[in-house]
Amino acid sequence: MTxxxxxxxxxxDTPARMVTAVQNLAAAKDTAAIPTxxxxxxxxxxxxxxxxxxxxxxxxxxxxxxxxAQIDDYNYGARAxxxxxxxxxxxxxxxxxxxxxxxTDFAPTVRRAAAKGLGKLHWHKLGFAERQTAxxxxxxxxxxxxxxxxxxIRYAAVVGLQSLAKIGDLQQPIRDRLKExxxxxxxxxVRARVHLAQSQ
Amino acid sequence: MIExxxxxxxxxxxxxxxxxxxxxxxxxxxxxxxxxxxxxLRYYAAWxxxxxxxxxxxxxxxxxxxxxxxxxxxxxxxYPLRRNAARALGKLGNTKAVPGLIKCLECPDFYVREAxxxxxxxxxEKTAVSALIKLLDGGVSxxxxxxxxxxxxxxxxxxxxxxxxxxxxxxxxxxQPFLEHPVPRLQCAAARAMYQxxxxxxxxxRLVKMLDNNDLKLRRVALxxxxxIGYLAAAEAIADTKAxxxxxxxxxxxxxxxxxxxxxxxxxxxxxxxxxMNLMDSLL
Numbered sequence: 001m002t003x004x005x006x007x008x009x010x011x012x013d014t015p016a017r018m019v020t021a022v023q024n025l026a027a028a029k030d031t032a033a034i035p036t037x038x039x040x041x042x043x044x045x046x047x048x049x050x051x052x053x054x055x056x057x058x059x060x061x062x063x064x065x066x067x068x069a070q071i072d073d074y075n076y077g078a079r080a081x082x083x084x085x086x087x088x089x090x091x092x093x094x095x096x097x098x099x100x101x102x103x104t105d106f107a108p109t110v111r112r113a114a115a116k117g118l119g120k121l122h123w124h125k126l127g128f129a130e131r132q133t134a135x136x137x138x139x140x141x142x143x144x145x146x147x148x149x150x151x152x153i154r155y156a157a158v159v160g161l162q163s164l165a166k167i168g169d170l171q172q173p174i175r176d177r178l179k180e181x182x183x184x185x186x187x188x189x190v191r192a193r194v195h196l197a198q199s200q
Numbered sequence: 201m202i203e204x205x206x207x208x209x210x211x212x213x214x215x216x217x218x219x220x221x222x223x224x225x226x227x228x229x230x231x232x233x234x235x236x237x238x239x240x241l242r243y244y245a246a247w248x249x250x251x252x253x254x255x256x257x258x259x260x261x262x263x264x265x266x267x268x269x270x271x272x273x274x275x276x277x278x279y280p281l282r283r284n285a286a287r288a289l290g291k292l293g294n295t296k297a298v299p300g301l302i303k304c305l306e307c308p309d310f311y312v313r314e315a316x317x318x319x320x321x322x323x324x325e326k327t328a329v330s331a332l333i334k335l336l337d338g339g340v341s342x343x344x345x346x347x348x349x350x351x352x353x354x355x356x357x358x359x360x361x362x363x364x365x366x367x368x369x370x371x372x373x374x375x376q377p378f379l380e381h382p383v384p385r386l387q388c389a390a391a392r393a394m395y396q397x398x399x400x401x402x403x404x405x406r407l408v409k410m411l412d413n414n415d416l417k418l419r420r421v422a423l424x425x426x427x428x429i430g431y432l433a434a435a436e437a438i439a440d441t442k443a444x445x446x447x448x449x450x451x452x453x454x455x456x457x458x459x460x461x462x463x464x465x466x467x468x469x470x471x472x473x474x475x476x477m478n479l480m481d482s483l484l
């Protein structure tokens with residue numbers, strides 16, 4: 001059954017047929033569909049990709065290993081969908097991928113998605129020691145990119161930091177950094193977002 | 201038309217020189233290169249000074265002098281160095297450049313006139329209004345394609361946008377007819393300017409409608425225009441339109457900035473601003 005739905009995706013010859021085929025495949029909610037759904041990210045069809053993101057997010061943890069393994073290093077559009085999906089599932093196994101994407105990707109759209117995701121991973125799924133190391137790494141990455149020259153990256157860093165401040169140990173450095181950004185950031189829009197983060 | 205800068209690529213990537221690495225040397229070289237006998241070095245230097253906002257007096261004077269350059273010419277009679285100098289001067293924010301830029305509005309090279317109009321827009325230069333209005337002579341009926349060239353007789357988009365940004369209310373009756381010009385980008389520019397000059401939401405709604413256009417490039421133009429005028433009622437339509445998130449974020453940033461007072465701390469952030477930021481968060 002799923003095999004058939006997969007072959008329909010492969011044969012879709014118009015953007016509209018592709019969207020329908022991906023919708024049908026998504027409705028099967030079958031883990032066998034995971035590689036095909038990830039491949040859809042590379043088809044330059046935003047509507048189909050949105051359906052695939054939603055379907056993979058719903059499959060959740062089961063999709064994480066393949067999402068990590070199949071990240072497309074040569075197509076930043078596809079990569080952004082993978083990162084967005086991993087951020088939405090929030091499985092902490094994605095932390096290394098998110099850190100690399102946030103800190104070193106050349107595409108702002110990938111970096112912003114990773115920054116947002118780094119703030120709200122499901123830390124409770126990790127053991128105590130692991131949780132401390134991982135959340136500290138996320139903090140360091142977000143503090144680092146909060147100094148980026150691109151305003152939209154700094155904006156996303158603030159969003160990430162705001163979520164991360166739910167972890168008690170990290171509150172003080174986050175508060176300090178936000179205060180500093182409010183005083184020094186050149187962009188009014190970024191300062192406004194800091195203000196909102198501080199009020200929550 | 202000023203292209204929205206919502207590029208998916210960081211502008212910082214792929215540069216020969218960065219502010220961090222040898223910036224002082226870069227400035228020195230650029231200033232020297234502006235006088236170089238190698239025309240391509242001059243052309244690059246003018247761009248570089250604008251890109252890195254080098255606003256020292258030597259840069260300003262060098263660029264103003266370059267507005268009258270005669271040596272760098274294209275086969276079609278264009279002035280590449282003048283174009284780059286005019287573009288750079290808009291970014292440097294020094295009104296000393298204004299008389300030279302106004303003079304450029306009469307340059308035979310279309311792209312020099314366009315760059316000068318865009319820079320005068322950035323400088324918000326009231327004294328340029330009459331020279332800008334002159335480029336609208338003949339109205340819509342004269343605003344036709346130049347045979348064999350990819351542009352109209354005048355840089356109407358840039359001129360109309362400049363008049364809107366400068367607040368030239370005396371130009372309203374001249375700009376209004378361009379709402380019906382056959383070129384959709386020019387319609388956008390006219391709607392943008394009319395909104396700025398009248399604050400009538402009907403003009404903002406024209407741009408919102410453009411977000412449904414089948415042409416992605418036009419949707420991007422409309423996003424840029426809505427951001428520039430800060431039309432709050434467009435927020436949700438901006439977030440929903442089919443375009444790259446970078447363009448939507450830039451447009452929403454424009455809306456957000458229109459909602460913010462200079463002193464954030466004093467009053468805090470209003471509900472409209474929070475609504476816009478929630479939309480921006482969802483686009484990360």
